[in-house]
Amino acid sequence: MRDKKKAKGDVANSLVMVLQLGINIIVPILLCTVIGVVLTKNFGSKGYAIGGILVGVVAACNGAYRYLRGYLKRFESKEKHD
Secondary structure, eight states: OHHHHHHHHHHHHHHHHHHHHHHHHHHHHHHHHHHHHHHHHHHOOTHHHHHHHHHHHHHHHHHHHHHHHHHHHHHHHHHHHO
């Protein structure tokens, strides 16, 4: 019985991790893209939109890396205690 609860908990934790990772990737890309498009409309240069996309991708990669690094540290320390 306890193994089933642990398995369900592991599945739930994995699902939460995947959803959080998706949010950590999508939000910076969309936010920086929108800012770049707004700047492009106001100033008339296409470089702002491209720059916004690039900054968003870099920020998303950085955020995903930091989140995964912290998640893996917690996961490893949890395994050591079990």
